[in-house]
Amino acid sequence: MAVESATGSELVKVVALLGAAVVMVPLFRRLGLGSVLGYLAAGLLIGPFGLGWFSDPQAILHVAELGVVMFLFVIGLEMRPSHLWSLRGEIFGLGSLQIGTCIAVLTGVALLFGLPGKIAFIGAAGFVLTSTAIVIQLLSERGDIALPRGQKIVSILLFEDLLIVPLLALVAFMSPMPAEHAGSRWADIGIAMAALAGLVAAGIWLLNPLFRLLAAAKAREVMTAAALLVVLGAALLMEIGGLSMAMGAFLAGVLLSESTFRHQLEADIEPFRGILLGLFFLAVGMALDLRVVAANAGLILSLVVAMMAAKAVCIYAIARLLRSSHGEALDRAVLMAQGGEFAFVLFAAASAAGVIDAQADANLTAVVVLSMALTPLVVLAVRRLLPEKPQLSMDGIELADGLAGSVLIIGFGRFGQVMSQSLLARDVDVTIIDTDIEMIRSAGEFGFKVYYGDGTRLDVLHASGAGSARAIAVCIDDRVAANRIVELCRADFPQARLLVRAFDREHALELVAQGVDYQVRETFESAVLFGRAALEELGVDPDEAGQVSEEVRRLDAERFVLEVAAGDVRAGRPLIIGNTPPATPTPFTTPRRGSRRLDPTGEAES
Structure with missing residues (x-):
């Protein structure tokens, strides 16, 4: 007897559907058969020609x-x-x-x-x-x-x-049935x-x-x-x-x-x-x-x-x-x-x-x-x-496979393109991977060799030469993916120095906790330079404006050291935070009640 006729409860049908999926899908994935076959098997099991818990699959379909x-x-x-x-x-x-x-x-x-x-x-x-x-x-x-x-x-x-x-x-x-009226098809169109x-x-x-x-x-x-x-x-x-x-x-x-x-x-x-x-x-x-x-x-x-x-x-x-x-x-x-x-x-x-x-x-x-x-x-x-090896070329896009280089750059957007210029100017042997097909094609038109590869996959990192790289630069703008790449690199490629683009201050602290060798917030340096230019436009002496910018960097580094120490991170690894070595920490003014706490760079802290 069908579930709906036996109980009249819609909730029972929902529980039956979810229960079948929860049991069968993990089982089939564990057997290497995939989730699709697990769902199909679960449907056959509880359907009208299995256990008969449902009599009208077309309504569900x-x-x-x-x-x-x-x-x-x-x-x-x-x-x-x-x-x-x-x-x-x-x-x-x-x-x-x-x-x-x-x-x-x-x-x-x-x-x-x-x-x-x-x-x-x-x-x-x-x-x-x-x-x-x-x-x-x-x-x-x-x-x-x-x-x-x-x-x-x-x-x-x-x-x-x-x-x-x-x-x-x-x-x-x-x-063969007669149409209701001649113009019906044109009306439908x-x-x-x-x-x-x-x-x-x-x-x-x-x-x-x-x-x-x-x-x-x-x-x-x-x-x-x-x-x-x-x-x-x-x-x-x-x-x-x-x-x-x-x-x-x-x-x-x-x-x-x-x-x-x-x-x-x-x-x-x-x-x-x-x-x-x-x-x-x-x-x-x-x-x-x-x-x-x-x-x-x-x-x-x-x-x-x-x-x-x-x-x-x-x-x-x-x-x-x-x-x-x-x-x-x-x-x-x-x-x-x-x-x-x-x-x-x-x-x-x-x-x-x-x-x-x-x-x-x-x-x-x-x-x-x-x-x-x-x-x-x-x-x-x-x-x-018929196991197939990864294909090395498809429509002008090459997959990362069997590569090697001194530096592996993951992500070739605006940030990755700018940071790569210094390496390329010194003829450093770099390997670049990205997942944006259009960007890869565009980069090729300007003479850049970029391979297709997802840096969050360990097999792709191996194929991209991470195992022999002296440094790995993570330049993507996806915070979660960046953390995943850091986790993989720290576990499997300890020989490589790890440099990572941080999304914001909170992300930078997470990266330091994960043990990266260098991190920089993606907007920090540009914002400091912007502030310096603003001072100069207001008539401040360029040397004085430069000193103010250096003071902003110093205060930021000091504050960052305090936050890192409070979190007890890095486990004794040498700390590289930004362009200026941290000096002796200085006290900060307690914010007014009800206000948001701001660090010296103006980034909001929750």
């Missing part, structure tokens, strides 16, 4: 699709319009070539299995629509989304999301275009002012509510226009990608995205109708194998034709060989329009669900049977 929507919104936040424009060749060129070829080949495969023409075409078109949720989750777990090969896969997935619209229109044209234009207009003129007002109100929960409103509102607007909800959320993310609130939005959405995406995989596992599989086991299992193999071969051949390496082509073929969640939408629409019957809908749905469940296993098997 409809809600859980919001996880895919939020996933696309987060990806959109990482895709600035200029970057998205640079991918237009992959989105429309590579995407259309791969999808067109796969539909033709898969239709032929379905015809060979004796399926009627319309059913074969609908089945092939649905199977071509790769599971965005599964592929991006696997790429995210591997840390490959930002890599060039990951960006190509994301581009194809975006084109497939766009493809659902013309496919649904094609289903309407194929329907007009509504879709109006919805799209409305979303773009809101993104350009309304969203940033809205978030500025909410930020000024300093109500964190309202910011979170606004983030959810943007995602769900964009999805709803696209659904009203007959377009893809996920594409609407992605477009909203792109429109906010250059906003100052981008990181806050991502942090607010992340918990909901993760939970709903897990719920989506659970619902897909529940949706596997074992009775349909048992009744047509020969046809369904054969179709799954044939469809996945044919799609993988097509993807591999197209990738190689467009000069991708063997490893990249194989990886893309294995990851994208399954059907996806939009196939369910297409099959349901075709069934409702009378293009396919209910039995064909059930069989094709089972084929897609089985292919989704098999994908993590196939990826794992291929990786173990």
Whole structure:
């Protein structure tokens, strides 16, 4: 008996879903099978064809699709319009070539299995629509989304999301049922275009002012509510226009990608995205109708194998034709060989329009669900049977591998570019890694050799030559990531002097506690020089202004020593704080009651 009919409690359903995920996902990850397969197994276990705790997985699946929507919104936040424009060749060129070829080949495969023409075409078109949720989750777990090969896969997935619209229109044209009125299709097109234009207009003129007002109100929960409103509102607007909800959320993310609130939005959405995406995989596992599989086991299992193999071969051949390496082509073929969640939408629409019957809908749905469940296993098997070495060159971006240099620079933004000038002027052998693809390409145009590499990963640090470097300079602007890199370097590369860019005074104290050899606050020296220039502009003698600046540095160093001593850090290691050695500490005036305590540089102290 289903849980909902036995207890009538919505809370019991929530507890059952969360309990299944909490038990199965860690178990499958421990076995090396990945979280996606864990969710699918948990859904199958508690679904109508397992323990029978749930009888209506389609209702859960409809809600859980919001996880895919939020996933696309987060990806959109990482895709600035200029970057998205640079991918237009992959989105429309590579995407259309791969999808067109796969539909033709898969239709032929379905015809060979004796399926009627319309059913074969609908089945092939649905199977071509790769599971965005599964592929991006696997790429995210591997840390490959930002890599060039990951960006190509994301581009194809975006084109497939766009493809659902013309496919649904094609289903309407194929329907034997009479249209309600002749102008209905043109009206639908007009509504879709109006919805799209409305979303773009809101993104350009309304969203940033809205978030500025909410930020000024300093109500964190309202910011979170606004983030959810943007995602769900964009999805709803696209659904009203007959377009893809996920594409609407992605477009909203792109429109906010250059906003100052981008990181806050991502942090607010992340918990909901993760939970709903897990719920989506659970619902897909529940949706596997074992009775349909048992009744047509020969046809369904054969179709799954044939469809996945044919799609993988097509993807591999197209990738190689467009000069991708063997490893990249194989990886893309294995990851994208399954059907996806939009196939369910297409099959349901075709069934409702009378293009396919209910039995064909059930069989094709089972084929897609089985292919989704098999994908993590196939990826794992291929990786173990055919281990691939990291590729050294992709689209002009080289991965950090087998490198060596006297100094390893992690992060080549504004700070890293300036600090590297002194080293390069003395012909110091440097290795530079970063994760910003556009910056790497831009740096290459100016003669800088920057490798792609995530400094928070120990394997990347080894590949970048950290084990033989005399010094490691951490120049990134991410406080959490910088702390992680310091932790790894102190534990595994003690031979290297460690120099780190600090975000603020509090972060500088954390870095000293971690045992760095040198740290400097990213704005300290520039602010001191700015203050000196201000004095000179006011008519103060340059020598006197210089003395004042040195006094500011001295007082700051003294205060810093007191704070370090109060925290009992460094464990006897020599302390290097800034440009001026600390002198004897001097007392500081007690602040007035109710005021914020300020250090000599004007930085607020909590």
